[in-house]
Amino acid sequence: MIEFLSILILIISIIYFFVALNKKEISFSEMISIIRDGLKDSSTEKDGNKNIFFRIKTWLIHVTFYLFLFMFLTSFVPTIFSGHLTGLFLILHITAAPLFSISLALLVLFYAYQLKLNENDYSNFEKVINKDSAKNDRSSILSYSKFSFWLLTFISIPLLLSIILSFYPIAGTDWQNLSLIIHRLSALLFSLVVLALIYFYVTFSKL
Amino acid sequence: MKKNYFALILFAFFILISNECIFSQNADSLSAAVVSDSSAVDSVVNKVPEAPLKIGDVADGNKSIPIHLIKLYDENRFTIEKNENHPLPFSTKQTCGDCHTYSKIKNGTHFSIDQKDSTKRNGEPFIYTNHRALTLLPLSYRGWKGTINPDSVGITPFLFVKKFGSHFTGGNISENEELEKPENFLRWEISGKLEVNCLVCHDANSAYDQADFAAQIRNENFKWASTSASNLANVKGSAAKMPNNFDPYNTNTYVDLDLRSTSPPTVFYDETKFDHDNKVFFDITKNINKERCLFCHTTTLNNDEEKYLAEQEDVHITAGMSCVNCHSNGMSHDIIKGYSEEYLDKNKSQLHSFSCEGCHLTSIDNSIVGRNGAPKPLHKGIPPIHFEKLSCTVCHSSYMPSDKAKMVKTSRAHKLGVPGANKMALTYPLIQSPVFVRAENGKIEPRNLIWPSYWAVKNNNEIKALEIEFVENNIQPKLELDTTYNFGNGPQVADSTLIKVFNSFNHSDLLSGNLVFITGGRIYELEDSTKIKSSEYEAAEPYTWAIAHNVRPAQQSLGVNGCDDCHSLNSNFNFSEVAIISGVDDKSNSTISMVNFEGLDSIYQSLFSLSFYFRPFLKFILIFSAFVITAVFLSFSFSGIKNVSKYFSNVSSLNNDKEI
Known part of the structure; x- marks a missing residue:
């Protein structure tokens, strides 16, 4: 059931994601180049800046993003196709898990104040609630991105705690x-929020 | 002429009348369940869809056991009286069948071993061994994959009963005349039929002696066996030593025998057991004593030194249950095996209650969970994937796996409980246990394992096992295995011996093809006249059958010490060694890793096990990350709440200003 639900939600979200981008006249290749340039820019635009923390922060985005993709592929692909996360995928998933969790924690720590x-x-947000027209300006999109960041932070708590709990002989069958269901649903929501963050970033860059 | 016609019509009329009488007599006898000819009754019963119920077929609901003070009947349904001069053994078919429909019971699980098993779930076979001919055959009529039908290797039902009847409840195989071979006809007439022995389970009298039953089978005293085992009589003499024309009522047929050394089978009833009505008391029970089951269903370590340390009772027995609490049956005597898919195989959801998970964990449809007060296990800390990949028995049943699969003995394979059983530690056949095998349902389960070993003839890639008599008479002498001791690691022969044996048969008219030898998972055959070759062969694969007992308590289950019990580089679950028992001394691999039977990849299992060394590190990092993220989120949430409050107070004050 949960596999079916995951597939359905993911497919709908991805279709919606591309339809929304299409409405903004952003093609897939354009989206890829924006993300790639954005990551490149963020790491090179202030090359002259000697602040090591800035470099760590930009490097963290890279690492976390690619680790997220890796975690996503090694979990959803086998779960969707075989119903289980086992075998080589499981080994890869749990090997990358500590790296992803620590990079995510540092990312949250470094970007929280910002x-x-x-x-x-x-x-x-009040504009959104009042259905005001000016909700697609840079300021609004930045606000949505911030909100997505905090949503991501919130979701990562059950995502991590659910799997930590299962490591210890505390919970019965x-x-x-x-x-496990909480972990799967959290991962699904986490992925959707990441998708939203990408959308906001691409549309923000396009404006 | 007219008189002749009249006489003819009168004769025909009498014939008709007499036939009607015979027919009505049969019908009457059927309804009254008073039968005179067992085979005739069987044929009538088979034609009638539903035999009329007898008094003992349906209980009235009273939970107590009715007193069985009954008359004894012999096979011809004559009452046995206490003062008879030459009494016959009592017949369970006639004695018990007086109140219970024998035809319904005789198709029960224990008695119908000649019938195909519809579930296709491998069970323990009858194992024929002849160590001097390097032969080990898993035999069964059930059609289980990997077993050999006794008929195909020349084991007739008569021979089968004689060889394996010591641990057999009697029934179809010896009663079904369609199965009888002409060459055994006279011997069957002398030994009689081995009817369903009701007493083997239901006689609660502690003096009932199954070992005596086995001794009677060895003497071919089939129809005397139940009587002798009971506490009612003694049986002397041996049908096996009687000539083919032996007739117990005609002394001329055995007058030449030296009666000082042997005598015809004779029953001596204990007259004190009969009351004044010639009735005897049977202490019958439905709650079968575990010892009765264990006589045929014991599995024990072969090592006496370890036995007193390792052996313990099944946790259910210790808790006061008996075997029949789970392995129950109705009138049909179709015993519940208790495996998890049985309710699907038999299309009866209630049977789910009799499996481990159905009793301890979950109910399906109208099945009952928690029978006999079964506790619900918590399985704390065990990821649910384990329950999808492993059967309950992996962690909870049989012996704890060690670095090498243990050697065990079973009642039926090693004739345990029978006088003269070989008590040496390593005794042919060598059975290894537990071996974790991936079952047909995809789950891993513990099983017993044997390596078949037999001689066969190969003709155009068709391979057929040779009859045991041919092997004993022709191949066994050539092997020159002169040991008469049936113990040790099992005899082996060198390549040179094999070459000699192969050459002697491949150039003779004795076989219609080439002689091959199947052993240790391989098939051996001549490559040329001086060299043998071997290759893997499907029919040579080890035969395994699931085991579910003895169930260990939770504290002794696999995994109680943590994940390392299975997920470590030296785990006995994955990497225990299973010995390859081969009749050929070919110096190749003598063991095989357990992981091969589990359908798992050893490299993957090693890698996965390796990941558990980093598991504490993983846990620390995850906990640290979760702590950091939670701390950041909470701290900013508090300031966020402050900001929200501030925002709303600002908005409301602006609105107030506007109103003012």
Whole structure:
């Protein structure tokens, strides 16, 4: 059931993602080049800057993004096609898991202050709630990106805790099953939020 | 002329009348369940879809056991009286069949071993061994994959009963006349039929002696066996030593025998057991004593030194249950085996309650969970994938796996409980246990394993096992294995001996093809007259059958010490060695890793096991990451709440200003 649900939600989200980009007249290749240039720019635009923390922060985005892709492929692909995460995929998944979790934690730590919500973001959300027209300007998209970042942070908590819990002889079979379902659903939501973040980043860059 | 016609019509009329009488007599006898000729009754019963119920077929609901003070009947349905001079053994078919429909019971699991098994789930075969001919054959009429039908190797039902009847409940194989071979006709007439022996399970009298039953089978006293085993009589003499024309009522048929050394089978009833109505008391029970089951279903370590340390009772027995609490049956005597898919195979959802998971974990449809107070296991910390990939028995049943698969003995394979059983530690056949094998349902389960070994003839890639009599008479002498001791690691022959044997048969008219030898998972044949070649062969693969007992308590289950019990580089679950028992001393691999039977890849298992060395590191990193992310989220959430509050107060104050 959960496999079917995952496939359905992922397919709908990806289709919606591309339809939305298409509405903004952004093609797939353009999207790829924006992401690639963006990652390149963020690592090179301030090459002269001697601040090591800035370089670490940009490097973290790279690492976390590619690790996310790796984690996504090694979990969803076998789960969708065989119903289980086993075999080589499992080994790859759990090998990359600590690297991904630590890079995500550092990313959250380093970008939290920069992406904290401010009054401008609240007013942008108010615009969304009041269905004001000016919701696709750079400021609004930045606010949505910030919100997505915090949503991502929130979702990563059950994502990590559910799997940590299953490592210890605390939960019985029923709770083990529940924690696995929580882990899968969290991973699904996490992936959708990442998709949203990519969308906001691409549309932000296009504006 | 007219008189002749009249006489003819009168004669025809009498014939008709007398036939009607015979017919009505049969019908009456059927309804009253009073039968005189067993074979005739069988044929009538087979034609009638539903035989009329007898008094003992359906219980009235009272949970107590009715007192069985009954008359004894012989096979001809004559009452056995206490003062008879030459009494016959009592017949269970006639005695028990007086109140219970024999034809319904005789198709039960234990009695119908000649019938195909519809479930196709491998069970323990009857194992024919002849170490001097390097032969080990897993035999079964059930059609289980990997077994050989006894008929195909020249084992007639008579021979089968004689060889394996010591641990057989009697029934179809010896009663079904269609299976009888003409060459055994006279011997069957002397030994009689081995009817379903109801007493083997239901006689609660502790003096019932199954070992005596086995001794009678060895003497071919088939129809005397049940009587002798009971506490009602003694049987002396041997049908095996009687000539083919032996007739117990005619002393001329055995007058030449030296009666000092042998005598015809004779029953001596204990007259004190009969009451004044010639009735005897049977202490019958439905709650079968575990010892009765264990006589045929024991599995034990072959090593006496370890036995007292390692052997323990099944946890269910220790808790006060008996075998029949789970392996129950109705009137049909179709015993519940208790495997997880049985309810699907037999299309009866209630049977799910009798499997491990059905009793301890989940119910399906109208099955009952928690029978006999079965506790629900928590399985704390065990990822659910284990329950999809492993049967319950992997962790909870049989012996804990060690670095080498243990050698065990079973009642039926090693004739345990029978006088004269070989008590040496390593005794042919060599059975290894537990070996973890991937079953047909995709789950791994513990099994017993034997390596078949037999001589066969190869003709145009068609391979057929040779009859045991041919092997004993022609091949065995050439092997020159002069040991008469049936113990040790099993005899082996060198290539040179094989070449000699192969050459002597490949150039003779005795066989219609080339002689080949199948052993240790390989087939050996001549490459040229001086060299042998061997290759892997499907029919030579080891035969395995699932085991579910003894169930160990949770504290002794596999995995109780953590993941390392299975997920480590030296885990006995994956990397225990299974010995290849071969009749050929070819110096090649003598062991095979357990992982090969599990359908798993050893490199992957090693890699996966390796990942567990880093598991503490993984846990630490994940916990640290979760802590950092949670701390950041909470701290910014608090300031966020402050900002939200501030934002709404600002908005409301602006609105107030506008209103003012």
